[in-house]
Amino acid sequence: MxxxxxxxxxxxxxxxxxxxxxxxxxxxxxxxxxxxxxxxxxxxxxxxxxxxxxxxxxxxxxxxxxxxxxxxxxxxxxxxxxxxxxxxxxxxxxxxxxxxxxxxxxxxxxxxxxxxxxxxxxxxxxxxxxxxxxxxxxxxxxxxALAMAEMEKVKCRAAVEAAETARKIAELEAHKRQNAERKARHEAEEKKKVLDALTQTDTRYRRYTIDEIKAATNDFTAENKIGEGGYGPVYKAYLDHTPVAIKVLRADAAQGRKQFQQEVEVLSCIRHPNMVLLLGACPENGCLVYEFMDNGSLDDRLFRKGNTPPIPWSTRFKIAAEIATALLFLHQAKPEPLVHRDLKPANILLDRNYVSKISDVGLARLVPPSVADTVTQYHMTSTAGTFCYIDPEYQQTGMLGVKSDIYSLGIMLLQIITAKPPMGLTHHVERAIEKGTFARLLDPAITDWPLEYALFYAKLALKCAELRRKDRPDLATVVLPELNKLRKLGREYEANRRHKGKSCRSGSNFSTPPRPHSNKMQQEKVRAKSTSPSDDDDDVKAG
Incomplete structure (x- = not known):
């Protein structure tokens, strides 16, 4: 220790x-x-x-x-x-x-x-x-700074490209102008050739002098003017003690001379009871002389211009069949089919017996025979015709065929029984059929429509007015035979009426029958009358 x-x-x-x-x-x-x-x-x-x-x-x-x-x-x-x-x-x-x-x-x-x-x-x-x-x-x-410089480079390149594009456009415009000038010179030469050819002796039609035309129209006075055509006024006159209609080409008509030549060439070469007859021409002054049609155009009669009496349903079926007959005649022309391109009620004329005739073939075109089928079509550089009657496919693609006229025919067939404007007419008819109110859409001036046949007629017209060309029926094998059946129905009705000696009137100077159908159709009409007007009538009137 x-x-x-x-x-x-x-x-x-x-x-x-x-x-x-x-x-x-x-x-x-x-x-x-x-x-x-x-x-x-x-x-x-x-x-x-x-x-x-x-x-x-x-x-x-x-x-x-x-x-x-x-x-x-x-x-x-x-x-x-x-x-x-x-x-x-x-x-x-x-x-x-x-x-x-x-x-x-x-x-x-x-x-x-x-x-x-x-x-x-x-x-x-x-x-x-x-x-x-x-x-x-x-x-x-x-x-x-680099991005800005890059943007400036892009802008500079864009400016250079824009300048290059502008230069090319200017060159293209200059080229187009030169082409237009060459085309104008060529057309002038062609017109001169046409006039020279027309002034020569032509046995296909009679040549009138301008003095004869002026004398017949009292120097083109307004009292003799009966209408205005697509390229000039129309006058009523007397030549060789015969009433005629004289169409005069306007000086400012852009395509008038070309249409004049086309109409002379077509009408002077064809003859058909449902095609207006060309009596003669004065080619030096652009005058065409036609047979006079007492009842004017189908358009005026459908809309009762001048308070004219309505056309009975039997006559309307007959007119529809006659138009289809004349149209088939044009489509079967030799050596090449002829497409009218401007088929509408205003271009259908009626004589004193309400025989219909197609006129105004100035826009007609001869197309290759292959257009008769649905595969090959003829391409036009520009469309022609009247709005609401032009084939939608032709208007969109420029491809012309005989079925282009079928669309116009379908619209016109609907107008014949409804007396309504063409704008949106197919839609209104389809909706009325779906709702069961089709009877209200028919022309109210006619009170004894055979509804079953009118409905069949309307459905046929809607098929003709299909938007796609391939969906439209054939004129020779489908459309015309069906219209001829309806025309025959009207003839039988008129014969039966005359045989019985009955005189029934529907507010006009035409004799019209009671509906030649069953009590069911009569009851449908009574129901249609007892109900108030549908929205379809208002829509069509607004159109």
């Missing part, structure tokens, strides 16, 4: 005092070794050591040493036997305190320098961030 453990309580301070110098000396050496070792303040700074905390701890160490010194100097530790040891101890303590003070001052300076270095590092970091931001801004500005 060590001796200091056996010492009494009074001797323990002395033992501690004796061992204190050695312990303090060892601590001094250890502290010196720690002080002499290299301390990486940069590393301490980089690890973010709390320098203020270290300074505070150092001050606590100094205070503890002072407390120890004070405790040594206390009165309880002044026995005479340890006076020398205490002096050495105090000297050593003062020395250590001085060294510690110097070390702490050095440490404090190092901490201050570390704080300053940290602040400088933070300033450098902030400067670096600002420089990076400036660099980024400069980079964005450079990219924007």
């Amino acid at each position: 060590p001796d200091y453990l056996n010492t009494s309580a009074r001797d323990k301070p002395l033992s501690i005092a004796r061992s204190a110098p050695n312990n303090l000396f060892m601590e001094k050496l250890n502290f010196a070794n720690l002080s002499g070792s290299s301390v990486d303040y940069g590393s301490s700074f980089s690890d973010d050591i709390d320098l203020q905390g270290l300074s505070f701890q150092s001050m606590n160490i100094g205070s503890s040493l002072e407390f120890s010194s004070a405790s040594v100097d206390s009165p309880t530790s002044k026995p005479h036997s340890v006076t020398g040891v205490n002096r050495e101890l105090e000297a050593e303590m003062r020395k250590l305190k001085l060294e510690l003070k110097q070390t702490m001052e050095m440490y404090s300076n190092a901490c201050k320098e570390a704080v300053t270095a940290k602040q400088k590092a933070m300033e450098l970091q902030q400067w670096k961030i600002e420089e990076a931001q400036k660099f980024e801004e400069l980079r964005h500005a450079e990219e924007a």
